[in-house]
Amino acid sequence: MRFGPIDVEFILGILPFLFKGALITIELTVQAIVFGTFIGLFVALMKISRFKVLSILGGFYTWVIRGIPLLVQLFILYYGLPHIGIQLSPKAAAVMGLSICGGAYIAEIIRAGIQSIEKGQMEAALSLGMSYAQAMRRVILPQAYRRLLPPMGNEFIALMKDTSLVSVITMVELMRSGILLNTTYFRPMEIYITVGVVYLIMTTFFIYLISLLEKRLAISDGE
Incomplete structure (x- = not known):
């Protein structure tokens, strides 16, 4: 069956190979999100640290x-x-x-979220006898996380799309799978449109999950 230049039977035939690549893309995305978030949190805390050396190192990174x-x-x-x-x-x-690249952007998101909390919150926590670390963990971060979710979600989606770049180092994820198929069949229109649609499906699902999480957080906070 054909729709103009698009051969539907050919697309159905290559989907299993592309889906294998998509699973690798999802795996890379999840790992990059986890490690990138740890890096980002660590660097963000360095940038807002009272110790000048740590702040400079975080900014340099x-x-x-x-x-x-x-x-x-x-x-x-x-x-x-x-x-x-x-x-x-x-x-x-x-x-x-x-992870390293995503961590730098996540660090800026977390830093901005933390600094958006009124300074009086930290001062009040310190006046109650909390240490700086305790005040950050118990007072500041719990208030900041809701403000962080939308921009963090956007960064996570960007990381998913950025996985296409690892095809240049022979990593066989979704994009590389499409390239390999094209070298075999030389049908770029059908292959790359299909690759694009698979990416679109994955990012749409990810956006849905983030939206669902935002709604649940709003309900848990009584909004």
Whole structure:
């Protein structure tokens, strides 16, 4: 069956191969979100630290990582590090690159969310005898998390789409699967449109999950 230049039977035939690549994309996304969030939280706390050295180091990290394209970072990790004796597998380089890059953007989101809380909240917590760390954990972060969810959700979706870049380091995820199919069949219209639709389905589902989480948080807070 054909719809103009689109052969539906051909698309149905390549879907299982693309779905295998999509599973790898989802796995990379989840790992990058987990590690990137830990990195982002750590760097954000460094940037707002009262210790000048930590603040400078946190700012330097976000400046460098946000200023260098992710594609270049992946090339450095996979093709550059072997020249100094460090050999990473395609998956390790992909997860590391996505996490490091995502962590820099997440750090800025968390920093902005924390600093959006009134300073009086921290002062009140300290006056009650809490340490800075206790005040941050018990007072500031619980108030900031709702403000962080929408921009964090956008960053997570961006990370999912950025996984397409790891195809350049031979990681066989969704995009690389499409490239391999095209080298075999040379039918770019059908193959890449299908790849795009699979990405669209995944990001739409992710957006739905984030929206559902926002609604549940609003209900739990009595809104």
